[in-house]
Amino acid sequence: MTTHAQELDRYKSQTKKSYKMYERADKVLPLGVSSNFRTYEPYPIYIQRAEGSHMWDVDGKKYTDFSLCFGAMMVGHSNPVMVKAIAAAAGEGTLYGMPHDREVRAAELICERFGLEQMRFTNSGSESTMHALRMARTYTGRDKVLKFEGAYHGGHDTALVSVKPPKAKLGPAKHPKSLPVGHGIPQGTVNNTVVAQWNDIASVRDVLQKHENEVAAIIIEPIMMNVGVMAPRDGFIQELRKICDEFGALLIFDEVKTGAKLAWGGAQEYFKVKADIVCLAKAIGGGLPLGAFGSSREIMGEIGSFRSFHAGTYASNPLATTACIAALDKVLTKPVFPRVTKLGDALATGHNKIIKKYGLNAIAVNYGSNGTVFWRKRVPTNYREWLDQDFDAFWKYWHMNLNRGVIPQAQCYDEQWTVSALHSEKDVDHMLRVFDEIAREMK
Numbered sequence: 001m002t003t004h005a006q007e008l009d010r011y012k013s014q015t016k017k018s019y020k021m022y023e024r025a026d027k028v029l030p031l032g033v034s035s036n037f038r039t040y041e042p043y044p045i046y047i048q049r050a051e052g053s054h055m056w057d058v059d060g061k062k063y064t065d066f067s068l069c070f071g072a073m074m075v076g077h078s079n080p081v082m083v084k085a086i087a088a089a090a091g092e093g094t095l096y097g098m099p100h101d102r103e104v105r106a107a108e109l110i111c112e113r114f115g116l117e118q119m120r121f122t123n124s125g126s127e128s129t130m131h132a133l134r135m136a137r138t139y140t141g142r143d144k145v146l147k148f149e150g151a152y153h154g155g156h157d158t159a160l161v162s163v164k165p166p167k168a169k170l171g172p173a174k175h176p177k178s179l180p181v182g183h184g185i186p187q188g189t190v191n192n193t194v195v196a197q198w199n200d201i202a203s204v205r206d207v208l209q210k211h212e213n214e215v216a217a218i219i220i221e222p223i224m225m226n227v228g229v230m231a232p233r234d235g236f237i238q239e240l241r242k243i244c245d246e247f248g249a250l251l252i253f254d255e256v257k258t259g260a261k262l263a264w265g266g267a268q269e270y271f272k273v274k275a276d277i278v279c280l281a282k283a284i285g286g287g288l289p290l291g292a293f294g295s296s297r298e299i300m301g302e303i304g305s306f307r308s309f310h311a312g313t314y315a316s317n318p319l320a321t322t323a324c325i326a327a328l329d330k331v332l333t334k335p336v337f338p339r340v341t342k343l344g345d346a347l348a349t350g351h352n353k354i355i356k357k358y359g360l361n362a363i364a365v366n367y368g369s370n371g372t373v374f375w376r377k378r379v380p381t382n383y384r385e386w387l388d389q390d391f392d393a394f395w396k397y398w399h400m401n402l403n404r405g406v407i408p409q410a411q412c413y414d415e416q417w418t419v420s421a422l423h424s425e426k427d428v429d430h431m432l433r434v435f436d437e438i439a440r441e442m443k
């Protein structure tokens with residue numbers, strides 16, 4: 001049996017140029033990276049290029065990539081359709097600071113696909129949820145928002161509450177404590193973010209009753225994808241819809257990960273539930289930084305009337321909106337979704353067969369283009385169950401995959417794999433072959 005220490009030695013011997021790059025990077029970038037989510041022990045591989053379902057690191061090692069920039073590269077790396085569209089657009093000016101034809105077309109495509117009357121562009125998922133929450137506060141005249149323990153909605157203060165709170169501080173299951181992610185988040189902001197338990201409608205009701213007429217919105221990731229891939233139990237999303245109406249709160253779908261990935265029309269199509277506000281980013285940008293948030297004409301009217309602030313120098317830039325049009329119109333079309341779901345389901349089924357064959361303490365799931373392996377016997381249904389996992393096993397699995405030329409999911413045990421429009425059965429077979437070898441060693 002190979003030990004984790006041996007696998008780490010192998011990792012270091014295969015990634016010498018990445019290590020040199022890391023040493024340089026660490027001098028100018030904290031942790032040697034530009035986003036904390038990109039770091040892991042002992043140091044990350046540094047990427048040189050990517051094409052199709054593959055990436056190559058600076059040592060020249062090739063990987064079958066199921067991380068796809070945290071799912072943002074749903075179109076596939078360097079997809080020829082995208083390259084052509086972006087290259088042509090680059091010669092026509094990349095920033096106007098004035099309205100233009102492409103943003104109108106991109107907005108039409110997004111409104112049609114996600115059942116929105118109006119929307120505004122942003123540059124990231126964080127901006128989308130930040131503006132959506134402010135707009136919900138304006139519309140309802142209420143300050144508090146309700147989120148779920150363990151959910152991530154971006155890097156702004158309101159959202160940075162109870163994202164990965166430590167087990168010892170969680171508080172009662174039905175009334176989780178609101179715990180800031182780190183320092184620098186004002187206590188007043190923390191107090192305005194109230195927290196409930198995923199998959200527990202009684203917890204949601206209790207929290208809403210405790211803060212009656214104070215909660216502007218419930219924000220959810222319809223399938224929580226910052227704790228692996230944690231689906232709602234049957235009927236939970238429908239119950240949330242009803243309880244929002246009962247308490248006069250808006251229902252916000254943070255579809256930064258599920259939008260144009262779970263299904264053609266995202267989670268609203270998948271669960272057949274209408275949200276009041278939808279937040280988007282990642283896949284809709286076709287590989288360029290683009291976000292959006294949208295709603296009814298009435299709610300978006302808070303922005304149109306200047307009551308709720310929204311602006312941005314880079315919002316709807318011609319390059320990103322061109323990429324959005326190509327991605328939605330030409331790449332992430334309806335036939336893609338059954339195909340990626342089939343490949344993702346094959347990954348989960350294949351993993352589960354191998355897990356059973358070697359008697360591992362793990363289980364795999366898949367929804368649409370996203371899946372993961374949980375390092376526990378049963379699929380967790382909330383953050384507290386999710387915490388109860390063998391995270392050491394994940395890190396061994398992670399390094400063993402990299403050593404064998406597979407990036408099995410985005411970095412860290414709280415992420416998931418993505419199957420892009422350019423992945424094939426060959427990629428699935430490769431990942432499963434490698435997992436069989438890994439599982440044999442891990443048993």
Ligand SMILES: Cc1ncc(COP(=O)(O)O)c(C=O)c1O
Binds near residue numbers: 125153154
């Ligand atoms: C559900 C969800 N919301 C919001 C965000 C923030 O998006 P961004 O990193 O583009 O700011 C993320 C990022 O992973 C996310 O997963």
